[in-house]
Amino acid sequence: MLLYLHIPFCDSKCHYCSFNSYVEKFHLKERYMQALHTQLKENLDRFGIQPYSIESLFIGGGTPSTIPAEYYAPLLQTLQPYLCADAEMTAEANPNSATYSWLSNMQQLGMNRISFGVQSFHHEKLKRLGRAHSRDDALRALTEASELGFKHLSLDLIYATAFDTPTLLEADLAQAFALNIDHISAYALSIEEGTVFQQYPEVAKEQLEQTQWLFRTIEQHGFKQYEISNFGTYVSRHNLGYWKYRPYLGIGAGAVGRIANQRYYPHRDIDAYIQTPCFSTTETLCEHEMKREQIFLGLRSIVGLSEHLLSMSELQRAQLLVNENRLVNNDGIFYNNNYLLSDEIALFIED
Template sequence: MLLYIHIPFCASKCGYCAFNSVVDSQEMYLAYVEALCADISASLQSHKVAPGGITSVFIGGGTPNILPAGYYERIFENFLAYVSGDCEISIESNVNLITQHWCAHLYKLGANRISVGVQSFLPQKLAFLEREHSVGDIFSAFSSIQKAGFSNISCDVIYDTPLDSVRSLESEYANLAKLPLSHISAYSLSIDEGSRFGAKQLKAPTQNLSHKVREILGALGFGQYEVSNYAKNGAYCRHNLGYWEAREYIGCGAGAFGRVGSVRTKALSNPRSYIANPHHRTQEVLSAEDLRLEAIMLGLRCKSGVRYDLVRSAANLALLLDSHKLTKTTHADSQGAWGEYIIARDVFLADELAMWLC
């Protein structure tokens, strides 16, 4: 079982961001943490999670490191008894709020993986993305992270902005080799409804640089294992890999989603409403067909692939295998379960391939 914990607070809202987050909200911190702790405890008990039953925890946002480290003591107390011995506990962070003290405190509590929102190494691109840190801040932040004890370190970068080109990405991403990274998430800029970029009707770039990004990161030793994710030496994000393998997960915090069995749930999105009723969930009951289609859509995005028995269209499957767009293998998933799987030769074609197989 996976556990997701949402921290909805930010110092500012970036133009491209459509995530559930709020600014100027410090007065809510204590009440939110109290509600969150009650939610985590009740959720783990209601789903009858046994000690050791949580194999991955992901604390996302928002900006989790805007919350003072002391608050996390209570949060961790509510789930640590349920985690497995090798549980991966990830936490997201923003460059401009990283301190060695905060990182060391989280590491001591049990966090063993940290993801940093770098986004870019170009000053003009950081300004376009409305990020509040400088290039110098990035290297200072990673120094603090290392000194705090973290070795499993990831960063996010964004490409396909109007400022990007093949040459600029080659120059920009050379900086990644200077950081102690085991994982990189490289996201093509999306203009989402609900973001300021979306409200301005800012157009997405016509040039897609995904293949160039894969080439550059591959040359740096990072292998692609999902559409937007790259790792060195198999340092995959276990939590996200669990999502792509359609594993069950519990979501706690404002707007957090979960899925256990055939029921998908969502907590109240507004932090104040969530504080007033942290246990409230809207529910969506998924059919067996819904779960099958979701497993195909997610599985084709990553190296785990799709279980062979989920595919119904034998003719289309044979066609895609013959054209070498898919391959059939026998391997173990991230939990060690062996089976026959269909894997996309190029995960960038995942959505197109899913349409043929569903």
């Protein structure tokens, strides 16, 4: 079982981001954390979660580092009996708010992995993306996290922007690899509704050759690509769990959970969530939808696609792709070695 906790607060809104987060509701932090705790306890109970069965906790956002570490303590105490001994425990953090004491206190609470939203180390690119931190903030936060001895450190980068040049991306990667990290998430900029960039769609500029160069360069540093946007000497259990279609609890405003064929959505609006944290709407997924999701997730990651999932006609089409060297079949699982083609391949295979 995976567990996701959502923190919907940010110091400022980045120009590209449509995640559920608020910059003007900091006065609700304490009540929000109490509501999270209420939903957590209710969900553990409602879904009959067994002791030691949670293999990964991911605190994401928004910006988890905008919340003082002590506000997480009661939730982690409740969770303690449910966590596997070697659970992966990740918190996302922004360099400007991940202070030494925040990092240290989160580590004391059991977090063993920090995923930093760095996006770039280039001053002008950070400004254009609307980031609230500088290159030096990022270097400080990552260095301090490393000194504290976190087991796993990751950073997010954004590429495929109109501000990118080969020199800029090369410098970003060189700087990233000079740090003590074992994981990089590299996301191509996408233009989302309701963001500043929606008015400037030309800032998203994906160039296939540049993307291929980026992937190659990250891999040359020994970080294996295990999903279209994820690379590491360490494979995140949480990420892999999503792509393996493992069930997950979704706690928080705008979070999503899925247990078997039930996908549930707590309130997205923070005020409504605080009022009724245990409320959720539920969508029942049919077999066809679940299969479709597994095909898409498997083909964009090292998880692959099991033969057992496919109909005769789908198997035949998958076999055609094996003959064309687009897929590899290993022990009854089809693996895709070019994740950039994963959606096209999935659409081709599906009935």
